[in-house]
Amino acid sequence: MCPASKSKHIPRATIQRLAIYLQVLDALDNENVEVISSERLAAACDVNPSQIRKDLAYFGEFGVRGVGYNVPKLIQSIKESLGTDRIWRVALIGVGNLGRSLLRYQGFLKRGFQIVAAFDCDPFKIGDTVAGLEVMCPRRMKEHVRDLHIEIGIITTPAERAQRAANHLIEADIRCILNFAAARIQVPEHIYVEYVDFFHHMYALTFKYCIGEAQRAEKTPSS
């Protein structure tokens, strides 16, 4: 499925950067740029050129020495490396504000994902249609997951219900969970979980700002 890895270990940070490269390469492709060097790509991504070459080398030799990387080919290669050269089928659980926004979001398919089912335990929501999908009861998740070939679950419930949602997903044999709820969840070892919480980034901002200003103050002692 994904050729990946040369069976070496690949740093988690590398994967995160591949997503960045993909973003920038997509923009370049839209401008019909055909070839790019690691140096110019590095500048656009704000990383070290060697880093890019090493990251890519984990998965194969995609470049041409003396020339650079072919943009469309590199996009394809990175997608293959990440395992997104196909469509992954996704279920969403928790049809609140955030859940509805995601269901209506048009950008999933372009990135290799498709939401094919929505669940919520609120009886007043069950049966509603959101973005063309009928909201279903989590108790019947297992059969829906089987019938619809769902591989990824997105949790968008309130924090206090995240664990229950996760239990439903695991019970339904889903192995990959993306958790937007502001709570940690406990899962067996063979389940993969990723957390999304933009406040983490907010805190990173305020912290960097505080540190930065404190250092400025040092360099420019009062008066």
Add this chain to the structure above:
Amino acid sequence: MCPASKSKHIPRATIQRLAIYLQVLDALDNENVEVISSERLAAACDVNPSQIRKDLAYFGEFGVRGVGYNVPKLIQSIKESLGTDRIWRVALIGVGNLGRSLLRYQGFLKRGFQIVAAFDCDPFKIGDTVAGLEVMCPRRMKEHVRDLHIEIGIITTPAERAQRAANHLIEADIRCILNFAAARIQVPEHIYVEYVDFFHHMYALTFKYCIGEAQRAEKTPSS
């Protein structure tokens, strides 16, 4: 403002973990748990206990030997360390689907942030009221930022307009930018930027899954 840092360098990863600790500690506080050891907190956060002790030690000595950490006090200390023991005033630029969701989101204040202005360059949107805020023209950003004491800008424009939005924010003397748009932006060195893109986490999931399954296949050779 933030006592922070002992002037040592603090790993970026530490900041990200502090945000996690805060999340778990908040949940514990709601259950009226008063004291917790690094070992039990570590289990809940899925990290190494030494890691927690070291992370906290960067900012001070918050624990009691032989006992553990006082939950409410530790929450307060972490907030001070991150610089969120006060309210940060925020502007949002790009009142599309995502922008509107964020404007309506009730959870900001509790975490130390308040959106006090919304901008969009679409003349059909300017003058509309969303979540109690009037949508304003980005050209007048500078004066609004000054008058409203705004310190952070959130970009929720389409990718192709992210750079222009950033330019507006920088022009208005904003130093901290949270970028939800799927595009890298170029900024001067004294500006702090954080990127939010949940597809990065999606890719991390699919990748881990592919690798995991490939290794499983190796261990269980066919037949």
Add this chain to the structure above:
DNA sequence: CGTTGTGAAGAGCTTCACAGCG
């Protein structure tokens, strides 16, 4: 000639192991 791919050096982060202390 210019840029990639890569071993080796360097930097940074995590984990260990235990002294210090309530």
Add this chain to the structure above:
DNA sequence: CGCTGTGAAGCTCTTCACAACG
């Protein structure tokens, strides 16, 4: 006695420097 705080060891990731090559 138990848990924190921390120096030192270990490990991983990043950067450098240059050989390899179209």
